[in-house]
Amino acid sequence: MPMTSVWEVMKLNLPVPVEKAFKQLESCGFCGYLVGGCVRDYLLATPPTDFDMTTDATPAEIIACFAGCRVVETGIRHGTVTVVIEEMAIEITTHRIEGEYSDSRHPDAVTFTRNLADDLARRDFTINAMAYHPQKGLIDLYGGAADLKKKIIRGVGDPHQRMAEDALRMLRGLRFGAVLGFALEAETGTAIRQNCGQLRHISAERIATELNKLICGKNAKAIILEETAVLGVVIPELLPAKNFDQMNPHHCYDVLTHTAVAMETLAPVPRLRWAMLFHDLGKPQTFTRDDAGVGHFKGHSKVSEAMARQRLTDLRISKNTVDQVCLLVKYHDTLIEADKTSVKRWLNRLTEPLFRDLIAIKRGDNLAQAPEYHGRLASLERLAALLDQVIAEKACFALKDLAVNGNDLIGLGIENGAEIGRILKQLLEGVIEEAYQNKKDILIEKAKEMHRC
Template sequence: MNINIDIPKNPALAIKMLMNSGYEAGVVGGCTRDSIMGIVPNDWDICTSATPSEIQSVFKSFKQLNIGLKHGTVVIIIDDEEIEITTYRIDGEYSDGRRPDEVAFTRNLIEDLSRRDYTQNAIFFNEFQGIVDPFNGISDIKNKIIRCVGNADKRLKEDALRILRGIRFASKLGFEVEEATKIAMLENKELLSNVSKERITEEFVKMLQGKNAVNILDEFKEIIAYIIPETKAMMGLEQNNPYHVYDVWKHTLAALNNAEGLILKLTMFFHDIGKPSCHTIDKQGIGHFYGHAEVSFKITSEIFKRMKITGAEGVNGKDLKDILELIKYHDTIIEPRKKSVKRMLAKLNGNREQFERLLSVKRADVLAQSPDKLINSLKKIDAIETILNEVLAEDACTTLKDLAITGKELIDLGVPKGKEIGIILNGLLESVIDEKIQNEREELLAEANKYLENK
């Protein structure tokens, strides 16, 4: 097949050295798939007919990392770049539903390609043989199809993580999962109990960021409900409210679709997860979800701990705190008035970026609600943003550190060290935000004296 892949210098050198030593070698997997699709690969996986000891011998003059020898992988260092080279292999039984009990090395490329997960990842290339594509992976790429190599049920039973990998590929690439593979994914979803929380979370986080995430999450909602059971109650829960046209799950997906960046996508996915616990219907038949933001915050906190989400790529502890804070305040009413904006800014500890994120969350939420409420709601959010910029430009006092006095000055007034200092300072801050007093030292001290006199 006349397709050329431009392999970078160091991987190309490794392939050339193996071939000059009499072995077959080339690139395989995600790098060939991405190259065929016109995407620049992040890394290059090399496979070869050479055994691990033969690979070590070919590269005896190079530094090597022998961390994957059990599965036939040798890592060599060329110009400070780590190059993974793996021997063609045949996998044994997968008794744990994750990894082969043993592997046997083979000189046969087709045997190696036949053990791989999806057809798009079973394409081999080197510049001498060109493309080797025994399972029509290129055709599936052109037709935007995710298909297992060989028998889908067998392939997914071998390693349940492949279920989530396939869904993630479909989300990221905008592909469809072919019917036999889809059926096997759904039928084998309970095998995901064999997969570590960290790996599940890693795939889920990547899945959320795909260009086709919303459609794929809905299509495979049974699998999402298996890995995050709290989502099941959202599915089909009608809101019966004039502000909503979707059930809770569909609304969540629509809101997710309106969010940019991982922090906001995670926020929108979980922002209403507490609604099923708060669902009530009044005498007029209108649905309400009083307090759902706080409940969503608590449920998501537990889910994040269980999923070990800070282990996922792109999510750190600070991000987690910010996401939970956004969920907690996503339904808080903010009026387009300076006092209201200052109060919210105070809750966010003066964090401008977080306030702007909160407005993005509110926009994403509104855009997933009833269209006839849309224009006024968006205008209100725009007005709040304008006032936020004014408040920030004025350098207004919205946090304790902005106050013109400190705890030391309260101690000098005779306030004992301890919680009372915090109570007084927070009371003063609230009065400044509400524009009852000015943020000036003498006025603040006078107000503090009134507190002491009325004790």
């Protein structure tokens, strides 16, 4: 599709609030431009989710211009205000020039300018350094549109300077490569690898935000395998896994390649991708060889789980996500019998969503092993079918599903809390084992027997 037709489509499909923002700025004597990710997304025929603008108006002039709208001073020190038009939040930032970056993250000083070219020159990558105006069209001073066509990530101007200024740009570059399926331009890749040590100066929260997107990218496997040294600065557990020969007939890949291949089988959900990323990282620490020279990794799940908990906690990932990831890592190689009782036990242990995740992890793990050992897939399919059956039957597998509760036992004169808990747990065990039905009258009688014992 010719570039002009892309922009004709873009012009026709600008959201009404964005059109109003353009017109409002013009009515006040200023000029605004869409900039950054939304421009890139339009060129890629991907509907933008966020709309950022840059303008020759100062922050005070922007606020005055949009006096009739809700305006939030989100980053007023750096020239950014958020204008809410018809419930759409649009970030509008004054054109700016940035000074030195002494902390490898933030400019020491920001100078506002009326010149759009000055603003575009400070941006990270060419594909993010394009601007658009409905009448003026695409402003592309650094060949961003061409780089989109070539599917490369290239720094604006001198990539070494760009990366040295703001270390987070290095992870952003890898993230764009993973999400878009693009390759790093040679000099930009070199700049990232040479400066990656500066990532240690970046806050854990910002690193986690980039990594969550990176590991869910369609090209995550290639980035993990090609840029292990860079990622190893923020996830050092990856480094020993690189080229680690498993020396086991079940495996046709080294540990890290197996990990990356397995990740690619999963839905792009952070907890799934994190679990698969860490599931085997404990193998280098637990590696042993038997008399025949075959490699073994006894206890690697426990070591991998501990690694995942420590690293994800350090990255300030939410505790709920960390706990879920660690459960998946812990049980990823545990044998699960394909029968209904076993399914109910695992549902009680994990909940339905997490048990489905575990099956997906096991399936991906097996798919990334040597083809002749893919026999577990049929068993996993049976397990998934049984899970569907148990859920469809509304089978009891949790205390909340029991036909009796603590109040019922209190009604029987059982007042000790620990005793009530013990009996309820024992009743649930019997129902899961199908020793008796989940009916109130039956469970009441069983509870009486258990209490007398």
